Amino acid sequence: MTGQRTVAETARPSEPRYGNRPTMKDVAARAGVGLKTVSRVVNGEPGVTPDTERRVQEAIEALGFRRNDSARVLRKGRTASIGLVLEDLADPFYGPLSRAVEEVARAHGALLINGSSAEDPDREQELALALCARRVDGLIVIPAGDDHRYLEPEIKAGIATVFVDRPAGRIDADTILSDSYGGAREGVAHLIAHGHRRIGFIGDRPRIHTATERLRGYHAAMADAGTAVHDSWVSLGSTEPGRVRAAVERMVSGPEPVTALFAGNNRVTVTAVRVLAEQERRIALVGFDDIELADLLGITVVAQDAAAVGRTAAEHLFRRLDGADHPPVRVQLPTALVPRGSGELPPA
Amino acid sequence: MTGQRTVAETARPSEPRYGNRPTMKDVAARAGVGLKTVSRVVNGEPGVTPDTERRVQEAIEALGFRRNDSARVLRKGRTASIGLVLEDLADPFYGPLSRAVEEVARAHGALLINGSSAEDPDREQELALALCARRVDGLIVIPAGDDHRYLEPEIKAGIATVFVDRPAGRIDADTILSDSYGGAREGVAHLIAHGHRRIGFIGDRPRIHTATERLRGYHAAMADAGTAVHDSWVSLGSTEPGRVRAAVERMVSGPEPVTALFAGNNRVTVTAVRVLAEQERRIALVGFDDIELADLLGITVVAQDAAAVGRTAAEHLFRRLDGADHPPVRVQLPTALVPRGSGELPPA
DNA sequence: TTGAAAGCGCTAACAT
């Protein structure tokens, strides 16, 4: 039989104390040394005799002690973590980007906290501010909204911030972009060079900066070729498959059917490929963003290097954290046209 | 000219104090109220008159105050964050999984910190323990190593832990798995049903649990069909394209060439598709894991639902955090065979 | 080489 349970045994302390984990104080008591000596051992600071160190280590082992970084952070004022607010981690473009950021963070001894905004400006703000409340040392934001003044106090208070893929709205800050305008212009020019004049453009919602930049590139290339753009050739909106499918079907079958299509991003490209595969006529296609297995499917794309974008952003961020205080920079990374067949088809 | 700088002006306080951000104390002073009143307002606690609340809000605005969650965490003993240790965020399987975990975490008001182990057991441990030091409330681990006793003190100390995709090594813990054995067996049986007997298996390193489970499924299906397995038909190792390419080329051209191939995961499948596309003979193929655009390429796969795996794991984790204390469970999620053409080719 | 005391910014418990 076990002994009777007293109230004192059953009652839980009202303060969780991290599940009753041992603290440095507990280790110090067990090792028979002062608190600061434990701190020295845990942090590898000099000034501890081998014998003392051994006793402390033993106590640490015996108690299963692990330093509570929350307390450390509070005292030191640095969290050794950075935040990344992106659109959707499940999107194949952001996985490699996030991983690249993580690698740079790791090289600087920092952890990465990321969150998906789901393209919702409110959610972007909620996430970014939550990360600021945790006092991340720096923040990388792929904007969903177009007004980032809410970050001004945070930036002023010392949270280094870099915007990626789309520029910040209404504040001046470091920005890393791919050349959406130039890339789209080159892609459309490629179709024109292969004899197309009736070229459709399907892109993301006009709220998204990259969408309008790519559209601008499309218009520039069409203007270069002296080709007037028919209204029905342009469709901006959600990248949800249903909408893209409808847009493609309309464009290839309307009164002024297109002979080629430019897809504004990876999700549009994927749906466009599916729909075009069902068509009788062969429609040429160039897509923005590379996608897995595009080589096997012969899809011509304008590729941006997601990992390079992430790496560049993170490197800038840590340069800021290391004290760089030059005026905000805007870096534009080049894109690359990768011909694989679909963009070289002649007009039907 | 600016005035002379005194030492006092130039000297920086030795303690960073978060870039001199205002604290509740500062807000209290400015609003002419007590510290606790500010805390009440910030946390939306009752017991503050509208007028007082307004004055506090004004002070908050004016000072650009934002609550320091580090201090809050230290005091409350809960970080409202969970950790996810996975293999590689850039792998298309983990993006959706991580996103699904994030959504569940968000529903519970928690943030997600993730890290990539790069399949390195040491790095897995380093990451997991770093997360424990930050006192994440819970931990989801996709194991790279096969000994997780290092987590025992942490789990005992109250950090809820769920293992995903592969079982924990040498400790008993909640585990969420896809049915690797059953899925592979079904996939190989599918090839057998289409007339194949000489079937190759290319998988990940034998250290990876899913790799050996899938191999076991392969052997079971072959045994069911009464077919002896030739040594040269099985190749386990790195999923790096060079190695996989060599393995495929060897199998399709050796003395006992295979007429069909089972690819052990998404990376192997991708490379196998590329290599098989270069071959004269049509080799049948079934791959484990679905991949983007596989429908257009007509690749037959055994699909697992990455998002469902992530969601299930996160839900179990939060159930534990909410107090569930049943013995460790092991959940096995079913896979689905998706015929798309490549797995239905007859033997050459 | 070692340790005691103060304090990081917040919340819980207890006054008033």
Next chain:
DNA sequence: ATGTTAGCGCTTTCAA
């Protein structure tokens, strides 16, 4: 309704 005090677990400072 509001304020005061103590303390979360650590690092910093300074004294022994």
